[in-house]
Amino acid sequence: MTEPRSRFDIVVVGAGPAGLAAACAAAEKGKRVAVVDDAPSPGGQIWKGEQSRLSIPQAQKWIERFRRSGATLLDRTAVIAAPEPGVLLAEHPEGAREIEWSKLIIATGARELFLPFPGWTLPGVMGPGGLQALVKGGWPIAGKRVVICGTGPLLLAVADGLKKQGATIAMIAEQAPMSRVAGFGFKTLRHPGKLVQGMGIFARLRGVPYRCGVWPVQANGGEQVNSVTLADGSNQWTEKCDLLACGFHLVPNVELPLAMGCELAGGCVRVDANQLTTVPDVYCSGEPTGIGGVDCALTEGQIAGYSAAGSDDQAAALSNERAGWHAFRLAMSNAFALREELKSLANPETTFCRCEDVAFGRVKAASGWREAKLLTRCGMGACQGRTCGAAAKFILGWGMESVRPPLLPARVGNLTRTNR
Amino acid sequence: MSSSYDIIIVGAGIVGAACAMECARSGLRTLVLERGHIGGGTTAAGMGHVVVMDDSEAQFALTNYSRGLWLALRPQLPADVEFDLCGTLWVAADHEEMAEVYRKQGFYEPRGVHVEVLDAEAVARVEPNLRAGLAGGLRVRDDAVVYPPCAARFFLEQAMQYGAELRQAVTVKRLLSNGGVELADGSRLAADRIVNATGPWSPELTPGLPVRKRKGHLVITDRAPGFVHHQIVELGYLKSAHSMGQDSVAFNIQPRLTGQMLIGSSRQFDAEDGGVDHAILDRMLRRAFEYLPGLKDLSAIRTWTGHRAATPDKLPVIGPTVVSDRIWLATGHEGLGITTSLGTGRLLADLLLGRPTAIPSDPFLPARFEKGGASHG
Amino acid sequence: MAERVQLRVNGKSVEVTPGTVVAAAIAMAGESKFRRSVSGMPRGPLCGMGLCMECRVTINGLSQCRSCQTLCEPGMEVLTDD
Structure with missing residues (x-):
């Protein structure tokens, strides 16, 4: 139960690993802390469902620690605006929420990068992370034949998770070449935890074809997907599937930091050693500062939490650990760099903007993102350009513009502050 | 200064676009300069009304005339104008x-x-x-209601079919009272007449204009x-x-x-x-x-x-400035620029070419303001 | 585990465990088409995290609800393909 108006010393946006770690660190220092999240339960996308199903020990540990920390969880609460300094406006199923903060920690995580190819809009084509989250939310998966493609370590983790739930994984198709993926695997030797985790996954996925240097070129089906055409540069073939999980690694969620006026560098939020952004009292941790994975997010989250709570020493003590994860982050981004062929999967007729059904040919003819928006409606729909904007950035090299409220579609009534 | 254009229109919002369409249709060698995107300023921000209004006789005359032009143009409007x-x-x-x-x-x-x-x-x-x-x-x-940026683009396409040129990503620094414009890079473009159609930004090029x-x-x-x-x-x-x-x-x-x-x-x-x-x-x-x-x-x-x-009297400013008959204005449309774009274009072209105007032009002339609302040097 | 939540998807009764999201209930009801795009194409969930807006459905008369972020509640009336 949440109040229309509340006030905290420290407000954390996002209840994934970075947000939970930040909240624990700050609340354990005696601060009044709230974590705001759109989802009904803590854990973020990566640890979704872990509060009720025990499967990831690390998640259990942090969720337990969070429960004991004294921090408040404002669940089902989507931040939609920052109407004035020190205040967030959010939407809850029961109405608008105004949340005041003295320090803000942004831990909004990442979303999957989706790239358009013929058939990618068919029902049954989803992000691997998206499918995993839906399965955790009860999506019927047992007996379903799934092809997983795209790129990144997530493909393996998702294959593992889906297989445990009774899915048949027909194939995992990783776009990155084997040489680079193997090199990345070797680098994880420096992070024993990651290695053990990786080996476990590989053992459980024995018998599942894992192909590198393979990418999707077309999803086939009428009303829903029934097969996918894959390519490796010299051959093309078709794999039957009930579901196609396809995602090209992750894009940081930087809408809130942008709305707060935080500076970005290379598409990620610029932070100092304390995870402080360029805006006073606004911190940022985890994926928005660079796609680094769970462990990196946990470390950065704690640093932000400690420093927002005034415990700079404890924050500083974690800086070596963070440096290690940043090395891992760099290795991961190099290993799973996207191949050029992925820029030309879409035909001129392929839907590029899924909300407004704008074909790739029309979008490509524009001089840039703003012109595409103005003259073709690309990016003007309900997802506010999150899907096509990220694809346009990779395929066409276009930059995004500033964000406007609401940061997520919200009931018009909730755009007015408090009392509806 | 030898003029390669009869007219340079500064601003490719819906008003500049409509002026370009009418000028080019009348046979004037027309150049449109836009620093940003077609219809990317006030045009993109507005609602897209095509309405008659009755605050004053002049406002009614222009809105009613313009709405009639919209209705006449309707069969030619592409679907993305969303008329x-x-x-x-x-x-x-x-x-x-x-x-x-x-x-x-x-x-x-x-x-x-x-x-x-x-x-x-x-x-x-x-x-x-x-x-x-x-x-x-x-x-x-x-x-009616339209989607203004695509309407502006359509007007410019029409203008170009009549021979107009459009240059984007060009910033005009100064309007020259002897004809022509000076660009941000210091270069100059010559024309017999210049139209300042930069809407809310028009006083930057026409200092003293009460917009x-x-x-x-x-x-x-x-x-x-x-x-x-x-x-x-x-x-x-x-x-x-x-x-x-x-x-x-x-x-x-x-x-x-x-x-x-x-x-x-x-x-x-x-x-x-x-x-x-x-x-x-x-x-x-x-x-x-x-x-x-x-x-x-x-x-x-x-x-x-x-x-x-x-503008102070809620009417747009259409016509030559007092200080230089080479510098013209098509601005100050407040919340009615989408509606009145077409009427403005016609009125401007008729005045430029000395043709009779369909509605009285006096209420819109810059001369109605003290000093004509402009000081060019 | 004994506890079950009953709801209706396009008039069809579906029984789910507590904690199930509406998107999952829709899939259990055998529906693959969550919404029709502006040009009439069938669409289903994509991101699973409430950002892509592809899983929008009508819940208890309220349109444009994200089915992937909404938990099933007893008696819910869900309509797809709006």
Whole structure:
């Protein structure tokens, strides 16, 4: 139960690993802390469902620690605006929420990068992370034949998770070449935890074809997907599937930091050693500062939490650990760099903007993102350009513009502050 | 200075685009210069009304003339201009506002504008989502709604078919009183005449011009087809939004052809910043909820702001400046630039070529302001 | 585990465990088409995290609800393909 108006010393946006770690660190220092999240339960996308199903020990540990920390969880609460300094406006199923903060920690995580190819809009084509989250939310998966493609370590983790739930994984198709993926695997030797985790996954996925240097070129089906055409540069073939999980690694969620006026560098939020952004009292941790994975997010989250709570020493003590994860982050981004062929999967007729059904040919003819928006409606729909904007950035090299409220579609009534 | 163009139009908003279309159609060698995107300024920020208005005889003459030109052009408009002949419903909340309905009827009917007075029941029947208890309204049948950026693009395409040139990403630094413009890079382009069609930014090129930026906010919803059927405007509009003084809000909603609802409006002077002002957004939406309570439950997907080019007498500035008959103006259209773009283009071309004008041009001439509202050197 | 939540998807009764999201209930009801795009194409969930807006459905009369972020509640009326 949440109040229309509340006030905290420290407000954390996002209840994934970075947000939970930040909240624990700050609340354990005696601060009044709230974590705001759109989802009904803590854990973020990566640890979704872990509060009720025990499967990831690390998640259990942090969720337990969070429960004991004294921090408040404002669940089902989507931040939609920052109407004035020190205040967030959010939407809850029961109405608008105004949340005041003295320090803000942004831990909004990442979303999957989706790239358009013929058939990618068919029902049954989803992000691997998206499918995993839906399965955790009860999506019927047992007996379903799934092809997983795209790129990144997530493909393996998702294959593992889906297989445990009774899915048949027909194939995992990783776009990155084997040489680079193997090199990345070797680098994880420096992070024993990651290695053990990786080996476990590989053992459980024995018998599942894992192909590198393979990418999707077309999803086939009428009303829903029934097969996918894959390519490796010299051959093309078709794999039957009930579901196609396809995602090209992750894009940081930087809408809130942008709305707060935080500076970005290379598409990620610029932070100092304390995870402080360029805006006073606004911190940022985890994926928005660079796609680094769970462990990196946990470390950065704690640093932000400690420093927002005034415990700079404890924050500083974690800086070596963070440096290690940043090395891992760099290795991961190099290993799973996207191949050029992925820029030309879409035909001129392929839907590029899924909300407004704008074909790739029309979008490509524009001089840039703003012109595409103005003259073709690309990016003007309900997802506010999150899907096509990220694809346009990779395929066409276009930059995004500033964000406007609401940061997520919200009931018009909730755009007015408090009392509806 | 030898002129390679008869006319250079600065600004590819809907007004500049319409001027270009009319000039090029009249055989003038026309160049359009735009520093940003086609229809990317006030044109992109506005609602897209095509309406008749009756604040003054001059305003009526220009809006009615322009609306007629829109209706004539309708068969040629591409689908993405989203022309929708939805009509306008002016709603009266009380008897005082109902008197205004009859006054408007008395004004419009003798001038040949098709209007209908609706009583409380009729208003509730045609727009069931309006709150109960309204006094009535006036329906203006031939008013419409368009998507302005694509309309601007279409006008420019027409202009180019008549031989006009368009150069984008070109910033004009100065208008030259002996003809031509100086660009940001110091180079010059020559023309017999220059038109400043840069809307709210026009005083930057024509110092002293009494055009002020008047900020507005809009909210657009996700698709909710049929939520309203007309563009609806409150008659309290007259009491609030038209006062030139302090910040004001008025209830105004448009059904877009996409099924989306576009909600306005707000007016603020001295608010240069383009950010969303939550205090005025709050007032604007609360005003809208007073008329359409069900609006609260629609899904809002975007809020934005823009600046209108406001003049002291609420009429646009169309014609030659007093200081130089080589420098012309087509600006100051405030909230009616989409409607009046076409009339402005015709009026400008007729004046340039010494042709008779379809409506009196005097009320729009820069000469009406002290010193002609300009000081070029 | 004994506890079950009953709801209706396009008039069809579906029984789920507590904690199930509406998107999953829709899939259990055998529906693959969550919404029709603006040009009439069938669409289903994509991101699973409430950002892509592809899983929008009508829940208890309220349109444009994200089915992937909404938990099933007893008696819910869900309509797809709006």
